[in-house]
Amino acid sequence: MVRPPKQESQTQSPSRPFGMAGWVLLAVIGVVYTWSFIDxxxxxLLVQPIKADLGLSDTRxxxxxxxxxxxxYSLxxxxxxYLIDRYNRRGLIAIGAVVWSAMTIVCGFxxxxxxxxxxxxxxxxxxxVIAPASxxxxxxxxEPxxxxxxxxxxxxxxxxxxxxxLLLGGALLAAASDGRFSAWPVLGAMKPWQCVLIIxxxxxxxxxxLLFLVKEPARRVDVQGAKPAGYGQVWSHMKANGWIYFLLLSFTTLQAMLTFGSSAWLPALASRQWGLSPPQVGRVMGLAYLILPPIGLFAGGFVxxxxxxxxxxxxxxxxxASVISLIAIVAIPFAPTVELMWVAICVKLAFAGSFYAVGATILAQVTPSHLMGKQTALYLLAQNLxxxxMGPMVVALLSDRFFEGGHALGYGLATMAVVVGILATLVGVALRSVLMRWRSVD
Incomplete structure (x- = not known):
């Protein structure tokens, strides 16, 4: 039986009403975090034009x-x-945002x-910096x-x-392909995909x-007199509650592999199997991403x-949710019509993000505040590395090495999804059992 980690003390960390200031903070973080994912x-969306222009394989x-x-990202x-547990988190996010915007422009050149x-x-x-700081x-x-x-x-x-x-990228790609930026300084000499990245x-x-519109919240005190700790203390805390962290990291990492591995290749898959242009894919898939995950996550949060x-x-x-998402991902490349492919993609999008909220909530439950920055960094290290x-890379390797023809990418995606999805489900069941025993001891 694992030893329960110390819970938040309600006398030391009273619940704080999540009022207007809290929603503004969440909204600003959400906007900046959203833009980081656009970059x-x-x-x-640019896989096909980049492959054609630079002569790259799926593996590359x-x-x-x-x-x-x-x-x-992981390094x-x-x-x-370490920095997040010691310094102003809002300022760290701002510095990161300036640098990642500049590096996206570098990609464009x-x-x-x-x-x-x-x-x-x-x-x-x-x-x-953006995820652990958020x-x-x-x-x-x-409040919990x-x-x-x-x-x-x-x-x-x-x-x-x-x-x-997908939406903005598709619109910009179409505009650049039509020569809308041909008279612009710098952009006029660029390929359409380069224009997209620079803009x-x-x-x-x-x-x-926007980050300067919000205040840094005070740090909660879960352990009296606790100060920001080093990674040695984080490691000791993880060892004391080993099975929880091992299974939590395994579950969310496998789910991330499934989610990122499928999402990275869906635009290219739609183009290759159904002859859709990148702007066409961007419009439809972009609207699906915009509507369905928020509905699924709102409903999932309340549940x-x-x-x-x-x-x-x-x-x-x-x-x-993860089982439903797995079934949908496997169905995508085998859909007999383009309409059924979009239906499978929509089901996948409605449920695939649940692991993110589930994992983050469990992590916050079992991790003291003064360890949260470093613990989140380790948690995200596994997910991202x-x-x-590996998610997109495994799909590409399976496609290039084991399958041939126009459906090779789809078969690679389905193979990865079956293996990784089943493992994730089994780990999730084990994690549920360990958490229920942990709660009964606590």
């Missing part, structure tokens, strides 16, 4: 979509967690695989009974960002100013708060 995900595109970003996670790889690495390096800010600003809803709102940012990346990067600079209030496990919903880094 991160717009490349998925997999490196650009996943590994180049995820490796450097910076640990020092980012790339003329080779190596240059694009370096630009993507820079985006990953600078975006490493987790820490919400933990301190929101409302956290599932707050983290569910935050979990909409990746999907809103992905939606806007998206430049638009991120003014959004940074999880309802389960928490009744002493039930969040994983009752999390496991069900393995989940985001």
């Amino acid at each position: 991160r995900q717009v490349l998925t 595109m997999g490196l650009l979509l996943g590994f180049s970003f995820a490796l450097f 910076m996670n640990l020092p980012a967690g 790339a003329r080779s695989f190596g240059q694009l790889f370096a630009g993507r690495a820079g985006v990953g390096f600078s975006e490493s 987790f820490s800010l919400i933990r301190d600003a929101v 009974s409302r956290r599932a809803s707050a983290y569910s709102v935050l979990a909409m940012a990746p999907y809103a960002g992905s939606a806007l990346a 998206v990067g430049a638009a991120g600079f003014p959004l940074t100013l 999880m708060d309802w389960l928490t209030a009744r002493g039930r496990s969040l994983l009752d919903y999390g496991i069900l 393995i989940g985001q880094g």
Whole structure:
């Protein structure tokens, strides 16, 4: 039996009403977090034109979509967690936003695989601060009974960002392809995909100013006299509650691999199997990303708060949602019509983000406030290095090495989804059992 970690003391950390200031904080974080995903995900819509222009294979595109970003994102996670537990989190996010916007512009000027790889690495390096800082800010600003809803709102940012990346990216790509920017300085000499990256990067600079509209919330005190700790104390806390953290990291990492691996290739899959142009894919898929994940996450947040209030496990919903998402992902490449493909994609989008809110809420439950920044950094390290880094890469390798023809990418995606999805479900069931025993001991 694992030893229960210390819970938040209500006398030391009284519940704070999540009023207007809290919603403004959450909204500003959400907007900046959303734009970080536009910078991160717009490349998925540009796979086909970049491949044609630079002569790249699926495997090399997999490196650009996943590994180049995820490796450097993950390497910076640990020092980012250290800084987040000690310094102003709002300021750290602002610095990161300026740098990742600049690095997206660098990607736009790339003329080779190596240059694009370096630009993507820079985006990953600078975006490493946004997630752990956001987790820490919400933990301190929101009382425990409302956290599932707050983290569910935050979990909409990746999907809103992905939606806007597809919608905005598709519109900009169409405009650039039609010569709308041919008379503009700098952009006139660029390929259409380069114009998209430069414009998206430049638009991120003014959004940074929103961070100065909110105040840094006071840090909660869960352990009297606790000060920001080093990673040694974090490791000791993890060892004392080992099975919870091992299973939680395994569950969310496998879910991230499934989610990022499928999302990275869906635009290219729709183009190859059904002959749709990138702007066409961007319009339809962008609207689906914009509408369905928020509905699923809003509903999931209320369901999880309802389960928490009744002493039930969040994983009752999390496991069900992950199974539905798995079935939908496997169905996408085998859909007999383009309409049924879109239906399967919509089902996937409505349920795929549940692991994010479930994992973040459980992490906040079992981690003291003074360890939250570094613990979140370790939590995200696994998700991003393995989940985001390997997910797109595994799909590409399966497609290039084991399958042939126009459906090779779809078969690679389905193979990855079946293996990873089943493992994630089994780990989720084990995590639910451990958490229920932990609660009974506590």
